[in-house]
Amino acid sequence: MTTSDLQTPPQGEPAEVPSPASQQRIDDEPLRLVTSFNDVFVVIAAWLMTFGAVMMTRALPSWTQMMLAGALAWGLSEIFVRRRRMALPALLFSAIFVSNSALLGIGNASLFHDNEQALRGALNGWTLVATCLLPALGAALYWWRFRVPAVIAMGIFAVVVAVWVHVLTLNPQATGWLMIGNIVAGLIVFAWALRWDAQDPQRTTLRSDVAFWLHLLAATMVTHPIFSMLMPNHPLIVMMAFLVLTLVSLIVDRRALMLSSVIYLLNAILRMLVGAVQEPSEFDTGFSGYLPVAAFTVGGVLLLLSGFWHVSRKGVLRALPASWRARLPR
Numbered sequence: 452m453t454t455s456d457l458q459t460p461p462q463g464e465p466a467e468v469p470s471p472a473s474q475q476r477i478d479d480e481p482l483r484l485v486t487s488f489n490d491v492f493v494v495i496a497a498w499l500m501t502f503g504a505v506m507m508t509r510a511l512p513s514w515t516q517m518m519l520a521g522a523l524a525w526g527l528s529e530i531f532v533r534r535r536r537m538a539l540p541a542l543l544f545s546a547i548f549v550s551n552s553a554l555l556g557i558g559n560a561s562l563f564h565d566n567e568q569a570l571r572g573a574l575n576g577w578t579l580v581a582t583c584l585l586p587a588l589g590a591a592l593y594w595w596r597f598r599v600p601a602v603i604a605m606g607i608f609a610v611v612v613a614v615w616v617h618v619l620t621l622n623p624q625a626t627g628w629l630m631i632g633n634i635v636a637g638l639i640v641f642a643w644a645l646r647w648d649a650q651d652p653q654r655t656t657l658r659s660d661v662a663f664w665l666h667l668l669a670a671t672m673v674t675h676p677i678f679s680m681l682m683p684n685h686p687l688i689v690m691m692a693f694l695v696l697t698l699v700s701l702i703v704d705r706r707a708l709m710l711s712s713v714i715y716l717l718n719a720i721l722r723m724l725v726g727a728v729q730e731p732s733e734f735d736t737g738f739s740g741y742l743p744v745a746a747f748t749v750g751g752v753l754l755l756l757s758g759f760w761h762v763s764r765k766g767v768l769r770a771l772p773a774s775w776r777a778r779l780p781r
Contacts, residue, residue: 552589556582582613600660637672
């Protein structure tokens with residue numbers, strides 16, 4: 452979601468860059484991923500080049516390969532992101548740079564292809580600190596240089612993945628606490644996304660783009676653990692939770708919370724139609740028959756909401772204090 456054909460702001464200054472689609476309806480959440488087919492062309496070519504570079508250096512230590520891949524992504528970013536402001540390549544290069552920064556914390560990415568015992572022996576408290584610190588620093592450095600909105604969310608995502616890998620590998624019994632921590636962290640990211648949104652209620656600068664990716668990450672971190680704990684035994688609560696998330700989505704004018712929980716809503720409706728069954732085989736018997744009905748219902752409701760999003764949002768906002776409305780997207 453990078454704005455194209457814009458002058459890069461001076462380093463150290465706020466990214467108050469007007470977006471070319473600022474005339475678009477604010478509540479449409481404009482998503483600028485591709486400025487032209489050349490974006491796709493550059494992404495394919497860059498991926499092939501990176502893949503070839505990694506394969507040609509297989510004889511080198513793993514950490515050296517990761518540093519070379521990160522350096523290559525940085526160099527390509529100087530051309531296609533900083534100078535030409537291409538949207539889709541910016542996502543690829545930032546993802547490569549951040550992911551390789553995270554893998555440097557372990558030092559040997561090939562461990563993920565070995566058996567679980569080898570991976571468990573390589574992970575410890577120091578690798579946890581390194582795999583959290585390095586991608587965070589890498590994302591901050593990439594943002595400082597190239598102002599790619601998605602890279603902030605990528606850095607947080609890399610930290611979350613690092614924590615999950617370490618906990619699931621070293622202490623699988625702590626999964627329950629890990630999910631709770633994931634929800635709390637997701638709520639913090641959500642609050643931070645709202646702060647970015649509050650600084651740009653008209654959604655005309657890169658701040659809104661940063662908020663979009665943070666909302667997407669926060670929605671994933673919050674909804675999946677919650678619904679995973681509720682399903683499959685509490686379909687009615689899942690439907691009520693989806694209704695609450697819909698109201699929150701209307702208030703903040705972001706659809707990420709709804710999108711990340713649609714699959715759980717579909718599953719809950721199927722459970723309600725088929726009936727509360729415990730055996731998967733029993734559920735599968737009625738699954739195929741009721742799936743079209745559930746899919747049609749969910750799709751129809753979402754399309755109806757999309758068509759009347761602005762009207763629905765105005766109705767919800769009337770119930771909020773004026774001080775709240777002033778900080779929300781207009």
